[in-house]
Structures are given as structure tokens and as C-alpha cells.
Amino acid sequence: MATLLHPLALIGRNTLALLAAIGRVAMFLGATISHMVRPPFYLKELWQAILNVGYFSLPVVGLTAIFTGGALALQIYSGGSRFNAEAVVPQIVAIGMVRELGPVLVGLMIAARVTSSVAAEIATMKVTEQIDALVTLSTHPMKYLTVPRVLAALITVPALVAVGDVIGVMGGFLVATERLGFNPAAYLQNTWNFLETLDIVSSLVKGAAFGFIAALMGCYYGMNSGRGAQGVGRATKLSVVAAAVLILAANFLLTQAFFSV
Amino acid sequence: MIELRNVHKSFGPKDVLRGVDLSVGKGRSMVIIGGSGTGKSVTLKCILGLVTPDQGSITVDGAPVASVRSAKARETFLARFGMLFQGGALFDSLPVWQNVAFRLLRGQLKRPKAEARDIAIEKLRRVGLGAETADLFPAELSGGMQKRVGLARAIAAEPEIIFFDEPTTGLDPIMAGVINELIREIVVEMGATAVTITHDMTSVRAIADDVAMLHAGKIRWTGPVAEMDAASDPYLTQFITGSAEGPIETLR
Ligand SMILES: Nc1ncnc2c1ncn2[C@@H]1O[C@H](COP(=O)(O)OP(=O)(O)OP(=O)(O)O)[C@@H](O)[C@H]1O
Ligand SMILES: [Mg+2]
Numbered sequence: 480m481a482t483l484l485h486p487l488a489l490i491g492r493n494t495l496a497l498l499a500a501i502g503r504v505a506m507f508l509g510a511t512i513s514h515m516v517r518p519p520f521y522l523k524e525l526w527q528a529i530l531n532v533g534y535f536s537l538p539v540v541g542l543t544a545i546f547t548g549g550a551l552a553l554q555i556y557s558g559g560s561r562f563n564a565e566a567v568v569p570q571i572v573a574i575g576m577v578r579e580l581g582p583v584l585v586g587l588m589i590a591a592r593v594t595s596s597v598a599a600e601i602a603t604m605k606v607t608e609q610i611d612a613l614v615t616l617s618t619h620p621m622k623y624l625t626v627p628r629v630l631a632a633l634i635t636v637p638a639l640v641a642v643g644d645v646i647g648v649m650g651g652f653l654v655a656t657e658r659l660g661f662n663p664a665a666y667l668q669n670t671w672n673f674l675e676t677l678d679i680v681s682s683l684v685k686g687a688a689f690g691f692i693a694a695l696m697g698c699y700y701g702m703n704s705g706r707g708a709q710g711v712g713r714a715t716k717l718s719v720v721a722a723a724v725l726i727l728a729a730n731f732l733l734t735q736a737f738f739s740v
Numbered sequence: 741m742i743e744l745r746n747v748h749k750s751f752g753p754k755d756v757l758r759g760v761d762l763s764v765g766k767g768r769s770m771v772i773i774g775g776s777g778t779g780k781s782v783t784l785k786c787i788l789g790l791v792t793p794d795q796g797s798i799t800v801d802g803a804p805v806a807s808v809r810s811a812k813a814r815e816t817f818l819a820r821f822g823m824l825f826q827g828g829a830l831f832d833s834l835p836v837w838q839n840v841a842f843r844l845l846r847g848q849l850k851r852p853k854a855e856a857r858d859i860a861i862e863k864l865r866r867v868g869l870g871a872e873t874a875d876l877f878p879a880e881l882s883g884g885m886q887k888r889v890g891l892a893r894a895i896a897a898e899p900e901i902i903f904f905d906e907p908t909t910g911l912d913p914i915m916a917g918v919i920n921e922l923i924r925e926i927v928v929e930m931g932a933t934a935v936t937i938t939h940d941m942t943s944v945r946a947i948a949d950d951v952a953m954l955h956a957g958k959i960r961w962t963g964p965v966a967e968m969d970a971a972s973d974p975y976l977t978q979f980i981t982g983s984a985e986g987p988i989e990t991l992r
Contacts, residue, residue, distance in 0.1 A: 519847065608829035611790045615823045616842050616893075617815040 507699045511629055514621045524627040532593050532628070532694070533635025537642065539592060543584050544576070544643040548650025551575055556659050568661065569669035572651035577674060577682045578738070581644040583730050586689030589636055590722035594697040597628055598718035601701025602711040610702070625698040629691060636690025637683040644682055681737040688733060689726045696722040741766050742787060742901070742933070747796035748957075749782055756782050757793070758957030764950070766801075769927045769934045771944050771965075773979060774954035775988065780937045781826055783954065784903045787935075788821060789814070800901070819848060822894035826905040826937075828886040830878035836889050837874035840864060843897045863892040868918050884911045891919065895926060902926065904936040908943050920946035941980060944968075953979060955988070 551572050559565045601624055604610050613620050648670060655661040700718035704710045742764040749757040756779040764770040772780050785791040787798055789805055798805045800817075808817045830839050840860035843849050861871050867888040878886055887910055894902055904923060908916035920943050927934050927949075936947055944951060945965065952962040953976050961976045968980065978986030 521846070604831075608825045608827055609831055611785070612823070612825055612829040612831070614790060615788055615818055615821060617818045617847050618842075619811065 503703075504695075504699060507702075508695065510621055511625050511695065511698070514619065515626050515630065519622065521623055521627055524623060525630055528627040528631035529635055531596075532589070532631045532690070533639060536589060536592055536635075536639055539588050540585050540639050540643045541646050543588055544581065544647035545650035545653075547580055547584060548572060548576055548647035548652075549654040551580065551647070552651035552654040552659065556655070565659075568651065568655050568659065569666045570673040572655075573648055573670045573674050574678065576647035576651070577644045577678045579730075579734070581647055582640045582682050582685035582689060583726070585636065585640045585643045585686060586693065586726040586730070587723055589632065589639070589690060589693045590696075590719055590726060593628075593632065594693045594722040595715050595719050597694060597697030598701040598704075599711055599715045601698060602704030602714040605702065605704045606706055606708075606710055620702070625695075625702070628698055629694040632690035632694035633687055636693070637686035639690075640682055640686030644679075677737065681733065684737075685730060685733050688729050692725045692729060693722045696725065741799075741801055742935070743797075743799045744783070744787070745797045745799075747783070747786060747798060748794045749779070749786060749791060750794060755957060757786070759796070760954070760957070760959055762952055762959050762962065764933060764935055766933055767927065767931050769923070769936065769947055769949045770952060771936045771938060771948035771950070772952050772954055773938065773944060774960075775979075776939075778954045779957060780954055781905055784823070784905060784935065784937065788818070788823060788903070815848060819843075819897070820900045822897065822899035822902040824887075824890045824894040824902075824904045824907055826909075828878070828883075828890040830886055830889055830893070832878045835875050835877055836864070836869075836881070837861065839878065839889060840892045840896050842893060849897055859896060860892070863896050864889070866895075866922060867892045868915055884915065887911065888915075888919070891922075898930060899932065901933045902935075904934065904938075906937055906939065908938060908940055916940065916943065917946075923947050941982070 552568055555568050555571045555575075556565050559567055559571075601610075604613075604624070610620050610624075613623060652663070652666055652670075655666055656663045696718045700714040700721070704714035742762075744760050744762040747757050747760040748755070760779075760783060762770075762783075772783065774780050782791055786793050787800070787805065789808065792806075800820075805817075808814055830836075831842070834842070837857055837860040838845065840863055841856040844851055844856040844859060845853070857874070861874055864871070864873060869885065869888055869892070873881070873885065873889070878889065881889065887907070891904070891907055894904070907923065908919050911919060923934060923936060924947055926932050927947075934947070936943070938944060938947070948965040950962065951965050951968050953960045953973075955975055961971060961973045963971065968976070971977070974987050978988050984990055
């Protein structure tokens, strides 16, 4: 009741809670980075994480990108035809995929696929005392669990974004040439000539940032999981929500940084 | 030598430990008994630094546990300990032998893979598991087998101080006997210091040099096992005899 009567107190409390959460994530981030640069390094775990995060994400990235690229081509064609601008399909598909949709969709797919599984795995390890066991076996959980996953995401997600960009453009290409009557050679030529280095660099930088966010959130919520199956469920849910929101926010900031004039 | 002085620990509103005083002599086998939920596991975790006490001091060989802070010092400190967790706490992403040899595959005690595997198989044999279990994953084992793998992991690096949290719970009586004997052997032959939590009075008599009973957040009684039966503490007597009648409330 008291909270209803005191909206200011409620706002104040939530603000404090939010600030405290930001502080905790920042401390976790700092700890992750400091463990990243100090030995021992667990290369076997890193390799395993690279396979999990990168290699096994290829199918879902490919499927997402090809359908999105195709749909994008159809939309631009039908929208563009309203003012006789159908011809810009290759250019806009390229820009849309490379600058925005490629990194964002890959980032969100990684949040769905990797953040959730990392959070659930680490949270389960926490509730079954495996994290405590790691500590008693003189192995730092941040080094053994967090660092390999975050590094793997940092390395592989830009590569996944590159793959997504190419497949997305190919999706647009297929639709444009098979359904909309574009000339294949001219389509590719237009795409290639239009894209600038900055478009590609921004795409890869976004990929690295989103991968980092996705893995970090999975590890953070996993490590801070509550007790029992409910704790694991809650950690998993929160990790995916936080990763998705932060990825979209970071996307806005990065787009602003790269392209605002 | 492990010394706990006035150790307090609460989780939220729940006061679990309310001034625990306990000393475990070097090379002795201490058994902690006490009702379910009285904080026996929490006590062991406090000593290892997995749980930070709210108040009080814990020292190992005179050095306060709280002062072991740097990564290097912690590794050296923890290298002296082995711990069997109540739930086993096996790493389910690793096969059994890599669980057992975890410490021998990385860090200060690292050695060649083949040698680590041989040691793992030897330790598995000591807890009554054949070499064929070595390549299974923890999820493929029964509860009692998991417990024994956890035990093998705790003793694999031959630590000086070993904590066993309910080593025989969930085992058949014969296997429980084997494990009791193993713990006794580790203390007598290897000169290790052991702290065991158990609810099984047969185990207490087989393993213990000293017994401590935890009740209501404090050590209610402690002394040599031989004096346990003659002790006049009604709480201890009720616990040993397993009687429903007595000062210990059965609703908790
Ligand atoms: N991390 C934690 N967070 C909150 N409460 C905890 C935590 N760890 C232990 N507790 C609580 O502390 C109390 C003591 O737990 P502990 O596991 O030490 O009991 P125990 O004496 O080992 O019991 P059992 O014989 O059943 O294993 C319990 O009430 C438990 O709920
Ligand atoms: Mg316990």
C-alpha cells in the first residue's frame, strides 16, 4: 500500500535498483576483462566455446539472413514502385542488410541461442554447486567459464555477421533476379559498387559488440542465479531480455556514432 | 589445525550459524553431526571461503582464512584441501576420469594426461568403481556412483585436509562400509586431517576420532568419540539414539 501512496519513493527505489544493477554489471565486466588478460588461459574451453557460439550458429544465421534479404527485396521493390524507384533494390538491400539487419538479426539470434544456453548452463552449475567445486579445485570460474565464452563471442560473432550480410544480400539477389526480373550481373555490380568500406566496418564492429554483450549477459545472469530450478529459469529469461535490449540500444548508439552527420 | 571462533552467518532473516567454536586437530578425523538444515554444510563452506561469515574468525594453521586474497595465495591455500560436496557437484560436461583428475590436468599440479588418467582410475578403484566407468559421463551414473566419483575427485590430489559432506548417504550398507574404511585409511595412512558430515551413526563410530554436534547455530557438544555415549547432554543422547522424544524439536 505504502508504495501506491508514495510514487516518488517507488521511482526512487527503482532508480536505485537500476543503478545498483548497472554497477554490478560494470563490476562483472571489469572482472571479465581483467581475467581475460591474465593467465592461466583455458584454450580447450575457448575452442569448445568457439564451436558452440560460432560454428553451430551458422545454420540459424543463414536461414534468418536469407529470408530477411528476400523479404527486404520485395518490400523495397513494392515501396519503391510507388515513386518509380524500383531500380534501387540492390543498393537498399545491401545497405539495409550490411548496416542494420545483418548485425541486429545475428545479434538477436545469438541472444536467443547463445545467451540463453550460457545462462542456463552456468546457472545450473551454480545451483548444483559445480561453481563451488571449481573454486575448491583452484580454478577461477570467471577464467574457466566466462572468459572463454565472451572471447569466443567476440571473435566469432563478427564472422557470423559477415556470413549473414553475404547471405542476406544473396537472398535479395535471388528474389530480385528470379521474381522481379533484375539482371543478375548488374545486380551484383550495383551492390558491390554501392557499398563503402565504412558500411562493412560498422557491420563487423556491431557484430563484435553484440557478441560481447550476448555472452556477457549469459555469464552474468548465470553466475548470479538464484537457487533451484526457478532460479535457473529466471536467470535464463532475464539474460535473454537484457541481452536483446542492450543489443538494440547499442545498435542505436553505434549507428549514431558511425553514420550521423 | 583448523580453528573456528564465534562464527556467525545468516542468509537474509535466517540466522544459520550463531557463534560456532570448533577446533580440528592436525591429522585428526572430526565428524560433525546435527539435524538437517542446522548449517553443517555452511560451516564447511565458510572454512573454504565459499561462504563469507558475517562475524568471527577462522584460521588454518594459525593463518586467518579471510586474509588469503590474491589469486596465487588462494590457489596455494585451496591446493591443500579436497572437498566432497553433498550433491556430488560433478562437472557434467566432462567424463568421469577428467572429473576425478581435474586438478591434475591444470594449474600448479598439472601432469601428463596419461599419468593423470592412471591416477584417476586408481582413485576410482579405491571407491569401488571399475575402470569402465572412467569414460562415462556423470549423467550416466547412479546417485551413489556419482557420490563415489565425487569422493575420488576429493582425494585425487592427495590433499592434507579433506572435507566429506555426507559421504555414505545414498550408498548400500556394504559400499558405505567400504567408504568408511577408505576415509579411516586416508587419515591413518596418509596423515590427512578429515572433517566429515554424516547422519549415519555407524559411520560416526567407524570414522571419528572426535565428534562435534551442531545444534541451533552453535556447537552443542564436542569431544572424543569414546566419550560420546557416556556424555550427559540430552540433545546429544537424543541424536545418537535417534529418539523422537527429547529436547530437540522434530518440527523444523
Ligand atoms: N546460499 C544460501 N542461500 C540461502 N540460504 C542458504 C544458503 N545456503 C544454505 N542456506 C540455508 O542455511 C541452512 C543450513 O544449510 P546447510 O546446507 O548448511 O544445512 P545442513 O546442516 O548441511 O543440512 P543437511 O543435513 O540437510 O545437509 C538451511 O536452512 C539453508 O536453507
Ligand atoms: Mg548439508
